[in-house]
Structures are given as C-alpha cells and as structure tokens.
Amino acid sequence: MLTKVKPETASRAEMKTVPMSMIQALRSAMDVMMERDDNVVVFGQDVGYFGGVFRVTEGLQAKYGKSRCFDAPISEGGIVGAAVGMGAYGLRPVVEIQFADYFYPASDQIVSEAARLRYRSAGDFTAPMTIRMPCGGGIYGGQTHSQSPEALFTHVCGIRTVMPSNPYDAKGLLIASIENDDPVIFLEPKRLYNGPFDGHHDRPVVPWSKHELGNVPEGYYQVPLESAAVFRPGKDLTVITYGTMVWVSECAARETGLDAEIIDLRSLWPLDLDTIVNSVKKTGRCVVVHEATRTSGFGAELVSLVQENCFYHLEAPIERVAGWDTPYPHAQEWAYFPGPERVGAAMKRVMEG
Amino acid sequence: MTQHQALRLHVPEPSGRPGCATDFSYLHVSPAGAVRRPETDTTAADTNDLAYGLIRVLDEQGQAVGPWVPDLDAMRLRKGLRAMMKTRIFDGRMLIAQRQKKLSFYMQSLGEEAIGTAHSFALEPGDMCFPTYRQQSLLLARDDIPMWEMMCQLMSNERDPMRGRQLPVMYSYKRAGFFSISGNLATQYIQAVGWGMASAIKGDTKIASAWIGDGATAEADFHTALTFAHVYRAPVILNVVNNQWAISTFQAIAGGEQTTFAARGVGCGIASLRVDGNDFLAVYAASRWAAERARGNLGPTLIEWVTYRGGPHSTSDDPSKYRPADDWQRFPLGDPIARLKQHLIAIGEWSEAQHEQAQKELEAEVAAAQKEAESYGTLLDGHIPSPAAMFEDVYKDMPEHLRRQRQELGV
Numbered sequence: 031m032l033t034k035v036k037p038e039t040a041s042r043a044e045m046k047t048v049p050m051s052m053i054q055a056l057r058s059a060m061d062v063m064m065e066r067d068d069n070v071v072v073f074g075q076d077v078g079y080f081g082g083v084f085r086v087t088e089g090l091q092a093k094y095g096k097s098r099c100f101d102a103p104i105s106e107g108g109i110v111g112a113a114v115g116m117g118a119y120g121l122r123p124v125v126e127i128q129f130a131d132y133f134y135p136a137s138d139q140i141v142s143e144a145a146r147l148r149y150r151s152a153g154d155f156t157a158p159m160t161i162r163m164p165c166g167g168g169i170y171g172g173q174t175h176s177q178s179p180e181a182l183f184t185h186v187c188g189i190r191t192v193m194p195s196n197p198y199d200a201k202g203l204l205i206a207s208i209e210n211d212d213p214v215i216f217l218e219p220k221r222l223y224n225g226p227f228d229g230h231h232d233r234p235v236v237p238w239s240k241h242e243l244g245n246v247p248e249g250y251y252q253v254p255l256e257s258a259a260v261f262r263p264g265k266d267l268t269v270i271t272y273g274t275m276v277w278v279s280e281c282a283a284r285e286t287g288l289d290a291e292i293i294d295l296r297s298l299w300p301l302d303l304d305t306i307v308n309s310v311k312k313t314g315r316c317v318v319v320h321e322a323t324r325t326s327g328f329g330a331e332l333v334s335l336v337q338e339n340c341f342y343h344l345e346a347p348i349e350r351v352a353g354w355d356t357p358y359p360h361a362q363e364w365a366y367f368p369g370p371e372r373v374g375a376a377m378k379r380v381m382e383g
Numbered sequence: 384m385t386q387h388q389a390l391r392l393h394v395p396e397p398s399g400r401p402g403c404a405t406d407f408s409y410l411h412v413s414p415a416g417a418v419r420r421p422e423t424d425t426t427a428a429d430t431n432d433l434a435y436g437l438i439r440v441l442d443e444q445g446q447a448v449g450p451w452v453p454d455l456d457a458m459r460l461r462k463g464l465r466a467m468m469k470t471r472i473f474d475g476r477m478l479i480a481q482r483q484k485k486l487s488f489y490m491q492s493l494g495e496e497a498i499g500t501a502h503s504f505a506l507e508p509g510d511m512c513f514p515t516y517r518q519q520s521l522l523l524a525r526d527d528i529p530m531w532e533m534m535c536q537l538m539s540n541e542r543d544p545m546r547g548r549q550l551p552v553m554y555s556y557k558r559a560g561f562f563s564i565s566g567n568l569a570t571q572y573i574q575a576v577g578w579g580m581a582s583a584i585k586g587d588t589k590i591a592s593a594w595i596g597d598g599a600t601a602e603a604d605f606h607t608a609l610t611f612a613h614v615y616r617a618p619v620i621l622n623v624v625n626n627q628w629a630i631s632t633f634q635a636i637a638g639g640e641q642t643t644f645a646a647r648g649v650g651c652g653i654a655s656l657r658v659d660g661n662d663f664l665a666v667y668a669a670s671r672w673a674a675e676r677a678r679g680n681l682g683p684t685l686i687e688w689v690t691y692r693g694g695p696h697s698t699s700d701d702p703s704k705y706r707p708a709d710d711w712q713r714f715p716l717g718d719p720i721a722r723l724k725q726h727l728i729a730i731g732e733w734s735e736a737q738h739e740q741a742q743k744e745l746e747a748e749v750a751a752a753q754k755e756a757e758s759y760g761t762l763l764d765g766h767i768p769s770p771a772a773m774f775e776d777v778y779k780d781m782p783e784h785l786r787r788q789r790q791e792l793g794v
Contacts, residue, residue: 071584097584103614108573108607115513115577115591118562121584135603142567143574149776151555151563152546156779188777211779256782300782 045247049239052223055197055246056086056162059204060124062250064094067122070208072099074109074126074162083128084164084223106136110161114143117157117213124208130165130217131177144213145188160207160214165193166274166321167367168221168231172360178273178322178353183215184299184331190255191298193217195276196226196243199296202253210255219273227274228281229369258302260309264291267315267380270306270332272298275319275368282373290317290377298328306332307339314345315380319373324352346383349376395635399707407715409640410689411435415442415662416449423676427652434645434655437689440664445725453668455504457732463504463663464723464733465741466524467496471720472742472749473523473530474694477537480753481551481698485761486537490552492517494693494711495626497663497719500524502592502622505670506560509589513562513575516552517624517692518594521561528559530749534756540766542759546775547768569595569602572621576611579619579677590618590677598629598637600644609651612683620673621648621685624660626692631705648685660688661719664726689716770794 050058063070072090074082078101081088091099102109106127113123127133133140140161148156167176183191190212194200200218207214221227225235226243238244261276266288269279272295283290291309295301310316316336318329329350336348351368359366399405418436421429440447455463474491481489492499499520506512512521522528535542537551545555555563562578565571575593582589595605600623612619623644627634638644648655654676658669666688673684691714695702707713727733760766771794774785781789 068585071581103607103610105607105610107603108611111570111573111604111607112577112580112611114570115574115579116581116584118574119511119578119581119585121581138567138570138604139573143565143570147563148779150545150549150553150565151557152544152548153776154544154555154557155563190778300778300784303783 045249045251047245047247049244050197050201050246051238051244052194052197052200052218053084053086055201056204056218057088057090058246058248059201059208060087060090061093063124063205063208064090064098066250069121070124071116071121072124072126073102075102075104075128077101077126082126084220086162087126106132106134107139110136110139110144113159113161114139114147114157117144117159118147118155122158122208124160124162127161127163129175130163130179131174133163133179140189140213140215141186145186149188156211157213158211160204160216162216162218164220165217166219166221167358167363168227168274170360170363171358173357176358176363178217178320180217180298181322181326181328184328188212190214190300191217192255192296193219193273193298194296195219195222195261195273195294197238197246198243199253199259201246202251203255203296205250206252206255209252217273221274222277226277229278229367230281231364253296255297256300256302258296258305259294260291260305261294262290262292264289264313266290266313267317267377268293268309268313269317269319269377270295270336271319272296273321275321275373278368278370279319279373282370282377285370286374286377288377288381303335303339306335310336310340311343314343315383316340316344317349317351317373317376317380319351319368321353321368323355324350325355327352346380349380351376395633395640397633397635397706399710401703401705401707404707404713405710407713410715411437412715413437413439415439418449418451420450420672423672423679424681425654427649427654430654430656431649434649434657435643437657437659438665438669439659439662440668441662441722441726445722445729447664447726451665451668453664453671455664455667457727457730459504460663460723460727461733463500463524464720464727465745466500467520467663467720467723468741469745469749470496470500470520470523472745473519476749476753477534478698480538484763485757486539486551487762488551488698489537490516490697491694492519494718495624495660495690496520497666497723498624498660498688498690501663501666502670505667505674506592509560510592511560511562511575511578511589512592512594513571513578514564514594515568515571515596515599515624516564516566517596519552519554522554522556522559525559528556530752531755534753535759538756538761539768540756540760540762541768543768546772548773568599569604572608573604573611576608576617576619579617580611580615583615583618588678590620590674592620592622594622594624596629597623597625597627597634597639597644598632600647601637609648609653609685613652616680616682618677618680619683620670620677621653621683623685623687624690625687626690628692628696628702628706630696630700631702643687645685645687653683653685655685655687657687657689659716660690661716661722663719663723691716
C-alpha cells in the first residue's frame with residue numbers, strides 16, 4: 031500500500047518531517063508561503079483572530095499581522111471579488127470559503143471574473159488566487175455543510191480544481207496552488223482533516239500522526255499540479271478517484287481482496303490524463319468513484335475520457351460509484367455516502383463483466 | 384373581525400413615456416453654489432444633506448459659483464472641453480461604422496462625457512479605474528492611448544489588443560489605469576475595493592476608482608463593495624453614474640424613487656455626495672475631494688453623478704419604444720459640452736470661432752485614427768485575429784487538453 035511513484039516523492043526522505051494533521055499541513059503551507067512572499071495574504075470569515083472554524087489559519091494573524099491575515103464580512107461574493115482586485119493589483123490572496131456549500135454567492139466572481147480575466151484582457155490583467163473550501167460529508171453536516179461541488183468548477187475554463195487526500199499532498203498542493211498564476215479552487219475533504227477516513231463511520235479513525243502520509247516536511251516543497259498519484263498499484267482493475275474516496279476505495283480493495291490500482295487525481299482539472307490512460311490500458315477495467323452526486327458529476331467526464339482513450343483495452347463496462355442524486359441528507363448520511371461496500375460491489379461487477 | 388384593505392404591489396413608473404413629456408421635478412435640482420463643502424475629514428453622517436442635495440458649480444449664465452469652485456486654469460478647462468468633444472465625435476463615428484458592419488456592436492456615452500473626463504483629470508498616474516462600458520471618456524481624456532488602437536478593439540481586427548475575444552467597448556488598459564471591462568454588471572465594484580485594499584496592505588499611495596450605473600446598484604456586488612469599503616476604510620472612490628435609464632428601466636426600478644443612490648452610502652457609513660454630472664467643474668471638484676479623502680487614509684467616498692443617457696443603451700436598443708424622444712433636450716442639467724463651452728466663453732477664454740475650429744480639428748483627428756484602424760482590418764473584411772488566439776490565455780500555460788483541441792480545429 032501507499033507506494034507513491036511520482037518524482038516529487040523522491041526527495042521526501044531527504045527533508046525533515048514532523049507529524050501533521052491535514053489541518054496543520056495546510057496551515058504550514060500558508061505559513062511557508064507568507065514567510066516567502068509578502069504578496070501572500072489570507073482572509074475569509076473567522077480566519078483572523080480566531081483562526082478559522084476548522085483552525086486552519088490559527089496563529090497566522092499573530093505571526094504576520096492584521097494586514098496579511100484578517101477577518102472578512104459574511105459575503106462570499108465580496109471575499110472572492112476583493113481577491114480578484116487584489117490579484118489584479120499584484121497580491122496572491124488565499125481566501126477561505128467557510129464551507130464549499132457556501133461558495134454559490136461567489137459564483138459570478140469565480141466563473142465570470144477570476145477565471146476569465148487573463149483571457150478577456152489578453153493577459154493585461156490576471157488574478158492569481160487560491161480559494162480554499164472544506165468540502166464533503168461524513169460529519170453530520172446536513173445539506174449545507176457536506177457538499178462536493180467540484181464538477182461545478184471543473185466545467186469552468188480558466189480555473190484549476192485541486193483536492194488532496196492526505197497531509198503530505200495537501201501542503202505540497204497548496205503551495206503549488208498559491209504559486210500558480212491561475213486561480214485555483216482548493217477543495218479540502220473535511221472528513222480527512224484529522225485522519226484517513228475509510229468510510230467505516232462506526233470505527234475510530236487512525237490519526238494522521240500515526241500515518242506515513244502524516245509525516246510532512248516542515249519547509250517548502252511542491253506537489254505539482256496536473257499530476258496524479260498511483261496511490262496503490264494493482265493489476266486487476268483501475269479505480270479513478272480523489273479526496274476521501276481514495277481511502278474508501280483502498281478499504282474496498284482490501285475487503286474484496288481485489289488487486290485494484292487506485293489513482294488519486296489530486297488535480298481534477300486540468301488533469302493528468304496519461305496516468306489514467308496508462309493504468310486502464312494495463313488493467314482493462316475501470317471504476318470511477320466520487321462522493322458528489324452522480325448525474326453530470328465529474329465522474330461523467332472521467333468515464334468519457336476513459337472511453338475515448340482506452341475503449342479497445344476495456345474488458346468490461348466502466349462502473350461509476352457516486353452519491354445519490356439527492357441533496358446531502360442529515361440523519362440518512364450513511365445511506366447516502368458511497369462507502370466501501372458500494373465501491374467494493376462495483377469493483378466486483380467490473381471484474382465479472 | 385378587523386377589516387383590512389387589500390394589499391397593492393407598487394411598480395414604479397417614470398413620469399414620462401413616448402408621447403408624454405417627462406416631469407423632471409423628481410430630480411430635486413439644487414441651485415448652483417447652494418450646497419456646502421465640508422472638510423475632507425468629515426464623517427459619513429455629516430454628509431447626509433449632501434447625499435440628498437445636488438452639488439453644482441456652473442449657473443445658468445455659465446458662471447462658476449459657490450464653495451465647490453475648483454482650482455482649474457483655463458488651459459485645463461479647454462483641454463477638458465476638447466476631450467469631451469473628441470469623445471462625442473469618436474462615439475458618432477463608431478456608431479456609423481457599426482451601421483456599416485465594421486464593428487458588431489457599440490455603446491456611446493452621449494451626454495455623460497463630463498464625468499469620465501473631469502474625473503480622469505482628478506486622478507494621478509498609477510491610480511486604477513474599474514469602469515463600466517460607458518466610461519470611454521476616461522481613456523479619451525488621456526494623451527497616452529491612441530484612438531486607432533481603441534478602434535482596433537472595436538473592429539476586432541488583427542491589431543485588436545484583446546485579440547478578438549471581447550465585445551467592442553470592453554477595453555483593458557492597465558498602463559492607463561483602466562481595468563478590463565467585464566460586461567457582467569457590478570462585478571468590478573467590489574474588485575476596485577479589493578484593489579484599493581491591496582494598495583493599503585502594501586503601504587502604497589495609489590487609489591482605486593469604482594464605476595457603476597444606477598441600474599446595476601441593485602446587484603449584490605454593489606452592496607458588498609460598500610460594506611467592504613467601509614469596513615477596511617479602503618482608498619476608493621465609489622462612482623454611481625445615474626443616467627436615469629438601465630436599458631428600458633427607469634432609475635426607480637433600481638431603487639431611486641423618493642431617495643437617492645448617494646443616500647445608500649451614508650447608510651453604510653460612507654461619506655457621500657450627489658453631484659451634477661453634466662457640470663465639468665462640479666465633477667472635477669467632487670472627484671478631487673474624494674481622491675483627497677482616499678489618499679489621506681480617510682476612507683471611501685460614494686459619489687452619485689446625476690446625468691442623462693442621451694442615446695440608446697447600445698446599438699441593439701431603441702429608446703423611442705419606452706421614453707419620450709425629446710427627453711434629453713428637456714433634461715434640466717443640460718449638455719455638459721454646451722455648459723463648459725458657455726463657461727469658457729463667459730470668462731473670455733473661448734469663442735464660437737475657436738469652438739468651430741476645434742470641432743473641425745477633432746473630426747479630422749478621429750477620421751485619421753479610423754482610417755489607420757481600418758487599414759488593419761475590420762470585422763466586415765475578415766481581417767480578424769487568428770482562431771489559434773482563441774486557445775491562448777485561458778491559463779497562463781496552455782494545458783494538454785487545449786493543445787489537443789487546437790490541433791483538432793487545425794490551427
């Protein structure tokens with residue numbers, strides 16, 4: 031398990047690491063970047079004095095001052111709109127939308143403004159920014175604290191959509207996002223903040239401090255964007271997934287005994303197509319897994335890409351496992367969540383096909 | 384049981400419609416010189432009367448009167464007059480070019496020329512305007528933006544600085560402090576506040592100037608911008624150009640009935656002024672006042688410029704369907720060019736002959752610019768930017784999927 035094949039991991043052994051939760055890793059990424067670049071500013075609801083409702087920005091205001099890390103009014107459109115202006119000035123804002131479920135008032139500023147400023151002005155103005163937002167369910171958050179809206183972003187040309195699955199990637203991807211000159215939507219699976227949740231909600235989660243991927247270098251490093259990870263190499267079938275579902279899929283592979291190759295996309299769009307195509311051509315079988323609702327979900331795009339690029343290598347129809355096409359329910363959360371059983375059943379079906 | 388009367392929905396109506404002259408008494412026009420000028424370090428609450436009054440400098444005889452008379456010498460005034468005339472001539476020629484299909488679409492600023500021109504004079508190099516599509520006078524008032532280049536944008540030709548991606552009029556001139564125009568209304572208002580906040584974060588001295596029309600103040604971004612500007616005391620001028628009409632809807636549909644747009648600012652804790660937007664001197668004086676506040680860390684100022692949209696909303700609009708044909712001629716604040724001309728003549732710094740001469744020179748200048756622009760192509764003759772340009776600048780570096788799509792198109 032956990033064999034990372036991407037080049038950026040090669041130097042990992044050489045860097046001094048400390049155990050970090052995903053929260054600490056994200057905070058460390060912002061700390062490192064605020065230290066390195068005066069133009070990096072952090073703001074959002076509750077992120078200043080208090081340090082964010084998930085504590086991700088804790089201590090940054092005390093360390094860098096109120097003009098580099100500050101509280102914002104409850105206005106997602108205002109937060110992103112102000113960030114566009116700051117980006118146009120020359121700053122690199124990192125803003126927090128308290129929950130991904132709350133980004134909708136900022137849609138116009140993301141879709142029509144941040145994403146298109148470079149294009150429409152032919153590069154005269156740009157708006158580099160990172161928009162962080164906790165996403166996904168599994169915390170009894172109901173329909174307003176559980177959504178996974180990634181497909182609404184991957185459909186928009188001009189922005190990048192990123193979702194890490196562990197502290198090491200979270201820090202490296204956040205640094206890469208802040209340094210990137212395109213606007214980046216940085217989705218943080220909140221169920222993974224404290225440990226690798228495998229979908230068994232009735233069992234305690236092992237904290238990141240006891241996990242290899244919770245060993246995070248203290249200093250600067252990047253996990254490059256547009257680069258997927260082969261999270262678990264395997265021969266029987268390919269699972270294409272990201273975020274929390276990486277761990278659920280890994281659990282399903284373990285429980286079914288199938289030798290699944292699990293691809294953690296990390297960057298959803300633009301993505302690393304080669305890693306997907308190479309894997310599916312090798313295994314000939316493919317399951318696409320995400321927590322978001324099924325219809326017109328990002329899985330639909332992934333299935334199309336596999337079909338377009340690997341059709342003659344496929345031994346079975348591609349399977350999709352996703353959230354049901356309902357709002358995220360509260361009490362029925364675990365009937366909604368595509369846990370290891372549903373993923374495992376799809377893996378078995380694809381092996382029979 | 385208590386008897387209640389049936390409730391009625393109020394849908395505001397303008398006082399005039401085609402065939403029925405507008406009653407402009409709703410404007411509440413103060414006489415020139417009547418509104419006081421507080422010190423720039425005043426409070427928002429202290430500007431309450433200014434938000435309901437109307438700051439004016441030029442009286443009916445063309446004399447500059449009252450506390451808002453600005454320090455502008457005759458040379459600058461003549462420059463302003465020429466810039467406004469140039470804007471109007473530019474608009475006129477581009478309207479004809481649009482009818483000739485040399486450009487797909489155009490938006491003129493007829494009647495609103497004083498606002499951008501005088502405001503531009505009140506700003507300093509490095510300041511950044513976040514305009515709407517009717518502030519071409521901000522650019523045309525400057526000496527450093529060639530008209531032929533603006534026309535290349537309008538004609539979407541091979542020298543179009545926007546590479547054919549934007550509708551005509553959606554200019555972007557960072558070097559002239561003119562932010563890329565979106566077309567999605569109001570978005571630029573909060574962006575201007577963000578830009579000003581950034582300037583303050585960096586300890587810079589530059590200020591931002593945000594622009595919006597009366598209609599778009601109904602958008603959330605307007606209110607958000609006021610909140611952010613107030614909260615962070617952002618160095619920004621918040622301009623509301625109230626030209627009475629948002630396409631076919633009268634300003635009362637945007638919420639201007641029995642109140643003013645300037646009054647919105649006072650409620651948000653922002654010093655606010657309501658100003659005669661057709662009075663070049665008043666526009667300059669109020670803009671300077673606001674700029675001084677912004678530059679002195681005294682925070683934002685909201686200015687409602689009262690004016691009138693003299694022409695159609697765009698070349699796709701026909702205002703004879705919804706407002707009286709002679710509305711602009713009857714507008715109580717008059718024509719900004721005629722008023723500044725009258726003032727310059729009244730103070731002995733201009734004449735009818737000079738005016739005629741300037742008109743001829745400017746017409747020739749604009750015609751020459753158009754000739755040069757057309758030599759690089761028009762939308763009509765097909766000399767447009769390459770389709771390959773379509774795939775560039777979506778991201779800083781072209782991702783693989785766009786490379787493949789460009790290959791598929793064969794460009």
